[in-house]
Amino acid sequence: MREHSSRVYPEEPCGPFPTPPGTYTDPEGREIALSVVTHPEDTVRGVADGERTPIDVLTDMYQQFDPADRAQGIPPSSEDRIRRWLEPLLENGVNVVASHDGSVIGHATLVPDTDEPASLTAPGDVEWELAIFVLQDYQRGGIGTQLLEHLLGHASSLGIDRVWLTVERWNGPAISLYKRVGFELCGAESFEQEMSILLGAGV
Amino acid sequence: MHVLLGLEGSDESVETLETTIERVLETGDDLLVAVVDKPEASRSPSAVVDLAKARLEEAGIDAEVRQLEGDPGSELVDLAEREGVDQLVIGGGTRSPMGKVRLGPVTEFVLLNATTTVKLVR
Numbered sequence A: 001m002r003e004h005s006s007r008v009y010p011e012e013p014c015g016p017f018p019t020p021p022g023t024y025t026d027p028e029g030r031e032i033a034l035s036v037v038t039h040p041e042d043t044v045r046g047v048a049d050g051e052r053t054p055i056d057v058l059t060d061m062y063q064q065f066d067p068a069d070r071a072q073g074i075p076p077s078s079e080d081r082i083r084r085w086l087e088p089l090l091e092n093g094v095n096v097v098a099s100h101d102g103s104v105i106g107h108a109t110l111v112p113d114t115d116e117p118a119s120l121t122a123p124g125d126v127e128w129e130l131a132i133f134v135l136q137d138y139q140r141g142g143i144g145t146q147l148l149e150h151l152l153g154h155a156s157s158l159g160i161d162r163v164w165l166t167v168e169r170w171n172g173p174a175i176s177l178y179k180r181v182g183f184e185l186c187g188a189e190s191f192e193q194e195m196s197i198l199l200g201a202g203v
Numbered sequence B: 001m002h003v004l005l006g007l008e009g010s011d012e013s014v015e016t017l018e019t020t021i022e023r024v025l026e027t028g029d030d031l032l033v034a035v036v037d038k039p040e041a042s043r044s045p046s047a048v049v050d051l052a053k054a055r056l057e058e059a060g061i062d063a064e065v066r067q068l069e070g071d072p073g074s075e076l077v078d079l080a081e082r083e084g085v086d087q088l089v090i091g092g093g094t095r096s097p098m099g100k101v102r103l104g105p106v107t108e109f110v111l112l113n114a115t116t117t118v119k120l121v122r
Helices: A054-062 A079-092 A141-158 A174-181 B011-027 B045-059 B071-081 B105-113
Strands: A022-025 A031-037 A094-100 A103-114 A126-132 A163-169 A184-189 A194-200 B002-007 B030-035 B065-068 B088-089 B117-121
Touching: A022 A079, A022 A174, A022 B002, A054 A079, A054 A103, A079 A103, A094 A141, A103 A141, A126 A141, A126 A194, A126 B117, A141 A174, A163 A174, A184 B011, A194 B030, B002 B011, B002 B065, B002 B071, B011 B030, B011 B045, B030 B045, B030 B071, B071 B117, B088 B105, B105 B117
Parallel strands: A126 A163, B002 B030, B002 B088, B030 B065, B088 B117
Antiparallel strands: A022 A031, A031 A094, A094 A103, A103 A126, A163 A194, A184 A194
16 A cells, blocks of 8 residues: 555456547447547547637536536536536546547546645556546447546556546446446445546556 | 534635624524534644634624534534524535545434534535
Protein backbone atom coordinates (compact mmCIF):
# COMPACT_ATOMS: atom_id res chain seq x y z
CA MET A 1 0.00 0.00 0.00
CA ARG A 2 1.44 3.33 -1.05
CA GLU A 3 1.66 6.39 1.06
CA HIS A 4 -1.16 8.32 -0.62
CA SER A 5 -3.56 5.45 -0.85
CA SER A 6 -6.69 5.88 1.21
CA ARG A 7 -8.73 2.99 -0.17
CA VAL A 8 -8.44 -0.74 -0.36
CA TYR A 9 -7.59 -2.03 -3.83
CA PRO A 10 -7.83 -5.56 -5.21
CA GLU A 11 -4.53 -7.44 -4.95
CA GLU A 12 -4.61 -8.62 -8.54
CA PRO A 13 -4.26 -6.04 -11.32
CA CYS A 14 -6.79 -6.13 -14.18
CA GLY A 15 -6.21 -5.80 -17.90
CA PRO A 16 -5.38 -5.44 -20.63
CA PHE A 17 -8.26 -3.28 -21.78
CA PRO A 18 -8.85 -1.94 -25.29
CA THR A 19 -7.46 1.50 -26.02
CA PRO A 20 -9.19 4.24 -27.98
CA PRO A 21 -9.79 5.05 -30.78
CA GLY A 22 -12.26 2.25 -31.30
CA THR A 23 -15.59 1.53 -32.88
CA TYR A 24 -18.51 -0.49 -31.65
CA THR A 25 -21.77 -1.50 -33.25
CA ASP A 26 -24.59 -1.50 -30.74
CA PRO A 27 -27.50 -4.00 -30.82
CA GLU A 28 -29.53 -1.53 -32.87
CA GLY A 29 -26.83 -1.46 -35.54
CA ARG A 30 -25.57 2.00 -34.68
CA GLU A 31 -21.87 2.66 -35.32
CA ILE A 32 -20.42 4.16 -32.17
CA ALA A 33 -16.98 5.84 -32.24
CA LEU A 34 -14.89 5.83 -29.06
CA SER A 35 -12.21 8.49 -28.78
CA VAL A 36 -10.04 10.38 -26.33
CA VAL A 37 -10.60 14.09 -25.84
CA THR A 38 -8.15 16.52 -24.36
CA HIS A 39 -8.65 20.08 -23.28
CA PRO A 40 -9.15 22.49 -24.88
CA GLU A 41 -8.07 22.59 -28.53
CA ASP A 42 -8.64 19.01 -29.53
CA THR A 43 -11.52 18.34 -31.85
CA VAL A 44 -13.67 15.33 -31.20
CA ARG A 45 -13.41 12.47 -33.66
CA GLY A 46 -16.74 11.53 -35.15
CA VAL A 47 -18.25 14.90 -34.27
CA ALA A 48 -19.06 16.91 -37.39
CA ASP A 49 -18.19 20.46 -36.40
CA GLY A 50 -14.48 20.60 -35.62
CA GLU A 51 -14.73 24.24 -34.55
CA ARG A 52 -16.32 23.33 -31.28
CA THR A 53 -14.42 22.46 -28.13
CA PRO A 54 -14.94 19.29 -26.11
CA ILE A 55 -16.73 21.38 -23.49
CA ASP A 56 -19.17 22.61 -26.17
CA VAL A 57 -20.02 19.16 -27.48
CA LEU A 58 -20.19 17.61 -24.02
CA THR A 59 -22.43 20.44 -22.82
CA ASP A 60 -24.77 19.60 -25.73
CA MET A 61 -24.87 16.01 -24.56
CA TYR A 62 -25.48 16.82 -20.91
CA GLN A 63 -28.28 19.23 -21.77
CA GLN A 64 -30.10 16.23 -23.29
CA PHE A 65 -29.44 14.08 -20.24
CA ASP A 66 -32.59 12.70 -18.64
CA PRO A 67 -32.91 14.25 -15.17
CA ALA A 68 -34.08 10.85 -13.91
CA ASP A 69 -30.66 9.43 -14.78
CA ARG A 70 -28.80 11.86 -12.56
CA ALA A 71 -26.95 10.25 -9.71
CA GLN A 72 -25.39 11.70 -6.57
CA GLY A 73 -25.94 15.26 -7.75
CA ILE A 74 -24.30 14.95 -11.17
CA PRO A 75 -24.53 15.90 -13.95
CA PRO A 76 -25.85 19.35 -13.07
CA SER A 77 -28.91 20.54 -14.97
CA SER A 78 -28.42 24.07 -16.32
CA GLU A 79 -25.99 24.89 -19.16
CA ASP A 80 -24.01 27.22 -16.95
CA ARG A 81 -23.58 24.65 -14.20
CA ILE A 82 -22.78 21.90 -16.71
CA ARG A 83 -19.94 24.00 -18.16
CA ARG A 84 -18.54 24.82 -14.73
CA TRP A 85 -18.69 21.16 -13.76
CA LEU A 86 -16.98 20.05 -17.01
CA GLU A 87 -14.10 22.54 -16.90
CA PRO A 88 -12.02 20.83 -14.20
CA LEU A 89 -12.92 17.40 -15.61
CA LEU A 90 -11.41 18.35 -18.97
CA GLU A 91 -8.60 20.42 -17.51
CA ASN A 92 -7.29 17.81 -15.08
CA GLY A 93 -9.03 14.58 -15.99
CA VAL A 94 -8.80 11.80 -18.52
CA ASN A 95 -11.77 11.65 -20.88
CA VAL A 96 -13.17 9.25 -23.45
CA VAL A 97 -16.34 9.97 -25.42
CA ALA A 98 -18.71 7.84 -27.46
CA SER A 99 -20.22 9.50 -30.49
CA HIS A 100 -22.83 8.57 -33.07
CA ASP A 101 -23.84 10.48 -36.19
CA GLY A 102 -21.79 13.50 -35.26
CA SER A 103 -23.03 13.87 -31.69
CA VAL A 104 -21.54 12.84 -28.39
CA ILE A 105 -23.86 10.31 -26.74
CA GLY A 106 -21.65 9.02 -23.93
CA HIS A 107 -18.78 10.19 -21.73
CA ALA A 108 -16.42 8.41 -19.35
CA THR A 109 -14.07 10.40 -17.17
CA LEU A 110 -11.37 10.02 -14.54
CA VAL A 111 -10.56 12.82 -12.12
CA PRO A 112 -7.44 12.86 -9.95
CA ASP A 113 -8.11 12.70 -6.22
CA THR A 114 -5.80 15.56 -5.29
CA ASP A 115 -6.15 19.14 -4.08
CA GLU A 116 -3.44 20.28 -6.48
CA PRO A 117 -4.03 18.67 -9.87
CA ALA A 118 -1.71 21.20 -11.55
CA SER A 119 1.31 19.91 -9.67
CA LEU A 120 0.61 16.29 -10.51
CA THR A 121 3.65 14.77 -12.22
CA ALA A 122 3.12 11.02 -12.28
CA PRO A 123 -0.45 9.76 -12.85
CA GLY A 124 0.34 6.68 -10.75
CA ASP A 125 0.93 8.84 -7.67
CA VAL A 126 -2.75 9.48 -7.05
CA GLU A 127 -6.04 7.66 -7.08
CA TRP A 128 -8.55 8.52 -9.81
CA GLU A 129 -12.32 8.76 -9.48
CA LEU A 130 -14.36 7.35 -12.37
CA ALA A 131 -17.79 8.18 -13.73
CA ILE A 132 -19.69 7.19 -16.88
CA PHE A 133 -22.72 8.77 -18.53
CA VAL A 134 -24.69 7.47 -21.50
CA LEU A 135 -27.71 9.24 -23.00
CA GLN A 136 -30.95 7.40 -22.35
CA ASP A 137 -31.61 6.43 -26.00
CA TYR A 138 -28.27 4.63 -26.09
CA GLN A 139 -28.42 2.80 -22.77
CA ARG A 140 -28.61 -0.99 -22.26
CA GLY A 141 -26.71 -1.70 -25.48
CA GLY A 142 -23.22 -2.22 -24.11
CA ILE A 143 -21.96 1.30 -24.81
CA GLY A 144 -21.31 1.92 -21.11
CA THR A 145 -19.12 -1.17 -20.94
CA GLN A 146 -17.24 -0.08 -24.08
CA LEU A 147 -16.68 3.39 -22.65
CA LEU A 148 -15.54 1.94 -19.34
CA GLU A 149 -13.09 -0.50 -20.92
CA HIS A 150 -11.63 2.04 -23.35
CA LEU A 151 -11.21 4.58 -20.57
CA LEU A 152 -9.43 2.01 -18.39
CA GLY A 153 -7.24 0.99 -21.36
CA HIS A 154 -6.29 4.59 -22.01
CA ALA A 155 -5.72 5.26 -18.30
CA SER A 156 -3.49 2.22 -18.03
CA SER A 157 -1.37 3.44 -20.97
CA LEU A 158 -0.91 6.76 -19.13
CA GLY A 159 0.39 4.99 -16.02
CA ILE A 160 -2.76 5.27 -13.92
CA ASP A 161 -3.19 2.22 -11.71
CA ARG A 162 -5.68 2.97 -8.95
CA VAL A 163 -9.24 3.82 -9.96
CA TRP A 164 -12.29 4.06 -7.71
CA LEU A 165 -15.91 5.07 -7.96
CA THR A 166 -19.04 5.36 -5.89
CA VAL A 167 -22.39 4.04 -6.97
CA GLU A 168 -25.76 4.26 -5.28
CA ARG A 169 -26.19 1.10 -3.19
CA TRP A 170 -29.51 0.26 -4.82
CA ASN A 171 -28.13 0.51 -8.38
CA GLY A 172 -27.65 -3.23 -8.91
CA PRO A 173 -27.21 -3.13 -12.71
CA ALA A 174 -24.36 -0.59 -12.45
CA ILE A 175 -22.65 -2.55 -9.67
CA SER A 176 -22.85 -5.73 -11.80
CA LEU A 177 -21.36 -3.92 -14.80
CA TYR A 178 -18.43 -2.63 -12.75
CA LYS A 179 -17.86 -6.10 -11.25
CA ARG A 180 -17.76 -7.71 -14.71
CA VAL A 181 -14.95 -5.35 -15.71
CA GLY A 182 -12.95 -6.12 -12.56
CA PHE A 183 -14.03 -3.63 -9.91
CA GLU A 184 -14.44 -4.97 -6.39
CA LEU A 185 -16.50 -3.62 -3.54
CA CYS A 186 -14.46 -1.66 -1.02
CA GLY A 187 -15.84 0.70 1.63
CA ALA A 188 -19.53 1.40 1.90
CA GLU A 189 -19.91 5.04 2.77
CA SER A 190 -23.54 5.21 3.89
CA PHE A 191 -25.78 5.71 0.85
CA GLU A 192 -22.97 5.08 -1.59
CA GLN A 193 -21.12 1.89 -2.37
CA GLU A 194 -17.42 2.34 -3.09
CA MET A 195 -15.70 0.13 -5.64
CA SER A 196 -12.07 -0.01 -6.76
CA ILE A 197 -9.90 -1.59 -9.43
CA LEU A 198 -6.16 -1.99 -9.82
CA LEU A 199 -4.91 -1.58 -13.40
CA GLY A 200 -1.71 -2.67 -15.02
CA ALA A 201 -2.07 -6.30 -16.03
CA GLY A 202 -0.89 -7.05 -19.55
CA VAL A 203 0.45 -3.56 -20.21
CA MET B 1 -39.20 28.78 14.48
CA HIS B 2 -36.93 26.90 16.87
CA VAL B 3 -33.89 25.61 14.99
CA LEU B 4 -31.16 23.22 16.11
CA LEU B 5 -27.95 23.48 14.10
CA GLY B 6 -25.63 20.47 14.32
CA LEU B 7 -21.94 21.07 13.59
CA GLU B 8 -18.77 19.01 13.53
CA GLY B 9 -15.23 20.04 12.68
CA SER B 10 -15.28 19.99 8.87
CA ASP B 11 -15.15 22.84 6.33
CA GLU B 12 -18.63 21.75 5.32
CA SER B 13 -19.82 22.51 8.87
CA VAL B 14 -18.24 25.96 8.79
CA GLU B 15 -20.15 26.75 5.58
CA THR B 16 -23.32 25.39 7.14
CA LEU B 17 -22.78 27.71 10.11
CA GLU B 18 -22.37 30.74 7.82
CA THR B 19 -25.46 29.88 5.77
CA THR B 20 -27.52 29.33 8.92
CA ILE B 21 -26.40 32.63 10.43
CA GLU B 22 -27.53 34.44 7.25
CA ARG B 23 -30.86 32.66 7.41
CA VAL B 24 -31.41 33.44 11.11
CA LEU B 25 -30.66 37.12 10.46
CA GLU B 26 -33.45 37.09 7.86
CA THR B 27 -36.00 35.08 9.82
CA GLY B 28 -35.25 35.84 13.46
CA ASP B 29 -35.43 32.11 14.17
CA ASP B 30 -34.60 30.91 17.65
CA LEU B 31 -31.25 29.11 17.29
CA LEU B 32 -29.53 26.44 19.33
CA VAL B 33 -26.12 25.20 18.16
CA ALA B 34 -24.81 21.75 19.07
CA VAL B 35 -21.25 20.68 18.33
CA VAL B 36 -20.66 16.94 18.02
CA ASP B 37 -17.41 15.07 18.19
CA LYS B 38 -16.36 13.50 14.90
CA PRO B 39 -12.81 12.27 15.52
CA GLU B 40 -11.71 12.38 11.87
CA ALA B 41 -12.73 16.05 11.48
CA SER B 42 -10.00 18.66 11.02
CA ARG B 43 -11.15 20.86 13.94
CA SER B 44 -11.66 19.77 17.53
CA PRO B 45 -15.12 20.18 19.08
CA SER B 46 -13.87 22.94 21.40
CA ALA B 47 -12.39 24.83 18.42
CA VAL B 48 -15.76 24.60 16.66
CA VAL B 49 -17.54 25.83 19.82
CA ASP B 50 -15.22 28.86 19.94
CA LEU B 51 -15.65 29.53 16.23
CA ALA B 52 -19.45 29.30 16.43
CA LYS B 53 -19.61 31.59 19.48
CA ALA B 54 -17.37 34.16 17.77
CA ARG B 55 -19.34 34.13 14.51
CA LEU B 56 -22.70 34.35 16.30
CA GLU B 57 -21.49 37.26 18.39
CA GLU B 58 -20.20 39.08 15.30
CA ALA B 59 -23.57 38.57 13.67
CA GLY B 60 -25.36 39.81 16.78
CA ILE B 61 -27.26 36.57 17.31
CA ASP B 62 -28.00 35.44 20.83
CA ALA B 63 -27.78 31.65 20.64
CA GLU B 64 -26.61 28.95 22.98
CA VAL B 65 -23.72 26.74 21.81
CA ARG B 66 -23.44 23.29 23.37
CA GLN B 67 -20.85 20.58 23.01
CA LEU B 68 -22.28 17.04 22.83
CA GLU B 69 -20.43 13.90 23.87
CA GLY B 70 -21.03 10.51 22.31
CA ASP B 71 -22.35 9.26 19.00
CA PRO B 72 -22.92 12.36 16.81
CA GLY B 73 -26.05 11.25 14.97
CA SER B 74 -27.98 9.90 17.93
CA GLU B 75 -26.97 12.81 20.17
CA LEU B 76 -28.33 15.30 17.64
CA VAL B 77 -31.57 13.42 17.15
CA ASP B 78 -32.03 13.09 20.93
CA LEU B 79 -31.38 16.76 21.56
CA ALA B 80 -33.79 17.79 18.81
CA GLU B 81 -36.50 15.72 20.49
CA ARG B 82 -35.73 16.88 24.04
CA GLU B 83 -35.77 20.53 23.00
CA GLY B 84 -38.83 20.09 20.80
CA VAL B 85 -37.22 21.99 17.93
CA ASP B 86 -39.04 22.56 14.65
CA GLN B 87 -36.06 21.88 12.46
CA LEU B 88 -32.69 20.15 12.68
CA VAL B 89 -30.09 21.68 10.34
CA ILE B 90 -26.94 19.83 9.26
CA GLY B 91 -24.42 20.00 6.41
CA GLY B 92 -25.61 18.70 3.06
CA GLY B 93 -22.68 16.48 2.22
CA THR B 94 -19.23 16.89 0.78
CA ARG B 95 -18.32 16.62 -2.91
CA SER B 96 -16.05 13.99 -4.40
CA PRO B 97 -13.34 15.08 -6.91
CA MET B 98 -15.93 14.28 -9.61
CA GLY B 99 -18.51 16.49 -7.97
CA LYS B 100 -20.64 13.67 -6.60
CA VAL B 101 -22.44 14.44 -3.37
CA ARG B 102 -21.25 12.29 -0.50
CA LEU B 103 -23.44 11.92 2.55
CA GLY B 104 -21.68 10.56 5.58
CA PRO B 105 -22.91 8.16 8.25
CA VAL B 106 -23.99 10.97 10.60
CA THR B 107 -26.20 12.47 7.90
CA GLU B 108 -27.67 9.10 7.08
CA PHE B 109 -28.45 8.40 10.74
CA VAL B 110 -30.09 11.79 11.21
CA LEU B 111 -32.18 11.52 8.04
CA LEU B 112 -33.47 8.08 8.94
CA ASN B 113 -34.02 8.59 12.66
CA ALA B 114 -34.98 12.20 13.27
CA THR B 115 -38.61 12.84 14.21
CA THR B 116 -38.27 16.52 13.31
CA THR B 117 -37.88 18.11 9.90
CA VAL B 118 -34.25 17.92 8.75
CA LYS B 119 -32.59 20.53 6.56
CA LEU B 120 -29.44 19.74 4.58
CA VAL B 121 -27.49 22.88 3.72
CA ARG B 122 -25.79 23.13 0.30
